[in-house]
Amino acid sequence: MSIETSSGTLTVISSMATRHVLAQLSAAYEAMSGQRVSIVSVGGVEAARRIQEGERFDIVVLASDALDRLAKAGHVVAADRVDVARSEIAIAIRHGAPRPDIGSESALRDAVLRARTIGYSTGPSGTHILDLLRRWGLAEVIANRIVEAPPGVPVGRLVAEGKVELGFQQLSELVHLPGIDVIGMLPTEVQAVTVFSAAICATSERQRAAKAFLRYLASPDGDRVKIEHGMAPAQREASSRT
Numbered sequence: 311m312s313i314e315t316s317s318g319t320l321t322v323i324s325s326m327a328t329r330h331v332l333a334q335l336s337a338a339y340e341a342m343s344g345q346r347v348s349i350v351s352v353g354g355v356e357a358a359r360r361i362q363e364g365e366r367f368d369i370v371v372l373a374s375d376a377l378d379r380l381a382k383a384g385h386v387v388a389a390d391r392v393d394v395a396r397s398e399i400a401i402a403i404r405h406g407a408p409r410p411d412i413g414s415e416s417a418l419r420d421a422v423l424r425a426r427t428i429g430y431s432t433g434p435s436g437t438h439i440l441d442l443l444r445r446w447g448l449a450e451v452i453a454n455r456i457v458e459a460p461p462g463v464p465v466g467r468l469v470a471e472g473k474v475e476l477g478f479q480q481l482s483e484l485v486h487l488p489g490i491d492v493i494g495m496l497p498t499e500v501q502a503v504t505v506f507s508a509a510i511c512a513t514s515e516r517q518r519a520a521k522a523f524l525r526y527l528a529s530p531d532g533d534r535v536k537i538e539h540g541m542a543p544a545q546r547e548a549s550s551r552t
Contacts, residue, residue: 319346320516320523323361324371325354325433326462327397327480328506330539332371335532336523345519353461354433361385361511368514369523373434374505386509390521392528393544395536397504399435400481402469402490409491410476415499419446421476429457429465429474431483438502439478466490480504481540505544 324332329351336347350367352360358376361367362385370377370386371394381388401412410421422428422443430436436458443449443456457474459465469477470489477490484492495501508527510520526532533543 318516319348320369320519321348321350321367322369322371323350323352323357323365323367325357325373325376325506326351326464327354327373327433327482327504328371328395328541330482330486331395331532331536331541332527334535334539335527338531338535339523339526343522345523347523356461364513366513367511368516368520369508370511371506371508371527374507375434377507377509381509385512387512387514387517388509390517390524391507391509392524393505393507394527395506395541395544397480397482397506397541398501399438399478399496400484400492400540401494401496402466402477402479402484402487402492403475404469404472405489405491407475407491409493412494413497415497418497418500419448422446422448422452425455425476427455427457427473427475428452429459429468429477429479431459431465431479432461433480434504435479435502442500483540485540506541507544 332349336349340347354372354376357372358380361370361380380386411417412421430439459468464483464487465477465479466484466487468474508524510517514520536543
């Protein structure tokens with residue numbers, strides 16, 4: 311792999327879902343190339359806002375639809391964008407709590423109806439869960455039992471603290487959290503896959519070095535790390551972005 315480095319530190323802002331993957335991959339890249347990389351992980355809405363408001367970063371990693379909006383507004387270099395990883399939504403309960411049946415759409419709907427509280431995030435998984443509740447006709451029925459995690463706070467933390475009985479979020483945000491049991495994924499018929507992508511910020515002064523790091527993020531070298539952290543490698547065909 312051809313590597314372009316910069317004398318300065320590459321700065322990356324990302325949503326929370328990819329923070330563990332990026333931390334491990336950036337450390338490996340720095341050891342391999344000598345290029346320093348600094349990662350800032352915040353809520354996806356905040357990350358997009360900071361880019362829109364002109365805060366200077368070299369790279370931004372977000373859900374693909376959020377990057378679409380940044381590209382349309384000219385905040386990122388669309389031509390060098392890469393897909394990094396795919397992520398699905400998982401379900402968590404407090405460690406040791408009784409496990410509800412979530413094996414089908416109807417079983418999951420029943421579990422949601424019985425749960426004392428339902429937790430979701432402000433990211434793509436939360437949007438999907440709210441859409442699902444509306445589709446099931448439950449959004450108003452259980453409105454007083456729905457808990458939105460504050461931006462940057464994993465839903466699993468609320469589950470571990472007993473503030474949420476049934477939590478929904480990207481598997482990558484739940485897989486390593488203490489105090490919870492991940493009881494499975496959303497059933498296939500209601501699952502949603504989020505593609506996380508990376509792009510160079512239009513304000514970057516280290517675009518050649520940034521492009522080399524993007525190639526590394528999208529390469530097979532990082533596949534094992536992505537899988538370890540509850541994600542899957544992104545499809546590498548140009549037509550795979552969704």
